[in-house]
Amino acid sequence: MTVVGPFGLSVRDQALEADVQTGLAAVEAGLLDATKSDVPFITEAAQHLVLAGGKRFRPLLVMLAAQFGDPYAPGVVPSAVVVELTHLATLYHDDVMDEAAVRRGVASANTRWGNSLAVLTGDFLFARASHTLADLGPEAVRIQAEAFERLVTGQILETAGPQEGRDHVDHYLDVLGGKTGSLVAVSCRFGAMMSGADESVVDILTQYGERLGVAFQLADDVLDIASDGHESGKTPGTDLREGVPTLPVLHLRTAVAAHGRPEDVALLALVEGDLTDDARHAEALTRLRAHACLEQARQDTVRYAEEARAMLAPLPEGYAKSALRELCDAVVHRAG
Numbered sequence: 001m002t003v004v005g006p007f008g009l010s011v012r013d014q015a016l017e018a019d020v021q022t023g024l025a026a027v028e029a030g031l032l033d034a035t036k037s038d039v040p041f042i043t044e045a046a047q048h049l050v051l052a053g054g055k056r057f058r059p060l061l062v063m064l065a066a067q068f069g070d071p072y073a074p075g076v077v078p079s080a081v082v083v084e085l086t087h088l089a090t091l092y093h094d095d096v097m098d099e100a101a102v103r104r105g106v107a108s109a110n111t112r113w114g115n116s117l118a119v120l121t122g123d124f125l126f127a128r129a130s131h132t133l134a135d136l137g138p139e140a141v142r143i144q145a146e147a148f149e150r151l152v153t154g155q156i157l158e159t160a161g162p163q164e165g166r167d168h169v170d171h172y173l174d175v176l177g178g179k180t181g182s183l184v185a186v187s188c189r190f191g192a193m194m195s196g197a198d199e200s201v202v203d204i205l206t207q208y209g210e211r212l213g214v215a216f217q218l219a220d221d222v223l224d225i226a227s228d229g230h231e232s233g234k235t236p237g238t239d240l241r242e243g244v245p246t247l248p249v250l251h252l253r254t255a256v257a258a259h260g261r262p263e264d265v266a267l268l269a270l271v272e273g274d275l276t277d278d279a280r281h282a283e284a285l286t287r288l289r290a291h292a293c294l295e296q297a298r299q300d301t302v303r304y305a306e307e308a309r310a311m312l313a314p315l316p317e318g319y320a321k322s323a324l325r326e327l328c329d330a331v332v333h334r335a336g
Contacts, residue, residue: 013319019071023063023080024056030081031088034128045109045121046128049088052106057216058083058184061327062191065205067320069195075136079190082136082144083183085129090151090183092122097159140190147186154178158245168250176217177210184213201315208311212327215304219335221246222297225288226335237285241275247300251293267291301335 035046062080063071092109103109110118133144154175162171188209192202224239225248239246249271256264267287275281288294305328315321 016067016319016323019067020060020063023066023071023077024059026077027056027059027062027080027084030077030132031084034081034085034132035125037124042121042124045117046124048106048109048121049091049103052103056084058087058187061184061187061209061212062194064320064323064327065188065191065197065209066195067318068192068201068205068315069197071195073195075140075194076191078132079136079140079194080187082129082133082140083187083190085125085132086144086148086151087183089122089125089129092118092125136194140193143186143189143193147182150178150182152178154180154182168245168253169247172245172247172250173214176214180217181210181213184216185209204311204314208308208324211304211308211311212331215301215308215328215331218247218297218301218304219331221248222294222301222335225285225294237275237281240271240284240288241281243272243275247297248288248291248293251296252288252291255293264291298335302332305329305332 031050032047035043035050037043037046059080062076062083066073066076091103108118109121129144133141154177157171158175158179162168185206186209188205189202192205197205221239224237224246227236238244240249252264252268252271255261256268267284270280270284271288273280275284309325309328312321312324
């Protein structure tokens with residue numbers, strides 16, 4: 001049993017381990033190549049988050065999904081590079097929108113070079129992803145374009161907020177399906193599709209990825225409040241400080257609307273107030289960590305992870321399927 005990839009995923013087959021490790025190494029080389037520019041400063045900015053590391057969650061899913069066809073097919077590694085470049089580009093943009101100071105344990109690009117250059121660097125990465133994608137054929141271009149549309153739509157819906165009368169939690173889960181689930185689903189879809197897997201397998205893995213992606217983001221929501229920063233690579237409570245409505249806070253709002261308990265009302269007022277003050281921010285984190293809303297968010301994470309696991313049932317048994325199941329467990333474990 002060998003540990004590879006994010007969360008200490010255990011691979012119990014030497015051949016699968018070799019395929020995954022070789023594939024991820026090739027992706028890493030592809031990321032460095034794709035982020036090079038004739039302008040040294042652009043290379044430095046574009047490689048800032050590549051060199052900071054990261055879980056490479058999406059490339060790992062590409063490699064595992066490719067095991068249901070020919071994992072050595074020529075489109076597998078480039079498609080993994082495409083999804084990771086797209087993901088990295090969104091991080092540059094997200095950090096500008098969230099005014100985040102830290103990403104993956106290093107200063108965010110916007111902190112280091114300013115908002116304008118961070119946004120433009122994200123655009124550069126999108127352009128490089130598109131260049132690689134063009135070699136994978138029109139169907140791959142269409143799939144990526146649809147996923148990117150969903151991703152941007154999810155971001156817009158998050159910014160605009162729910163329509164009047166819409167349940168805030170339902171709205172938020174729709175947002176996550178677009179912002180996170182769409183690209184994770186494409187990772188699984190590309191891996192299976194580029195490997196020549198049967199269409200039914202491609203569909204199953206796409207649906208698995210959609211649910212796993214939402215579970216992955218919900219785990220991040222929990223970590224934003226529950227972690228000390230080492231697990232997430234971000235400053236604890238970043239979303240909370242910036243007023244980004246994550247699932248624990250939405251559950252707290254629901255509890256206030258349903259029951260109006262004074263202690264919940266007071267906590268919500270604290271959370272929705274000015275948290276730029278470190279003492280107030282620390283108090284909000286401490287009280288949220290002790291509140292039932294955090295456990296509700298953990299249970300939602302479990303539910304989506306279990307839905308992802310259930311999607312795998314029709315696939316043939318094997319080490320790749322076992323690894324995909326274990327990823328469901330790892331996401332849940334990550335949320336505590």
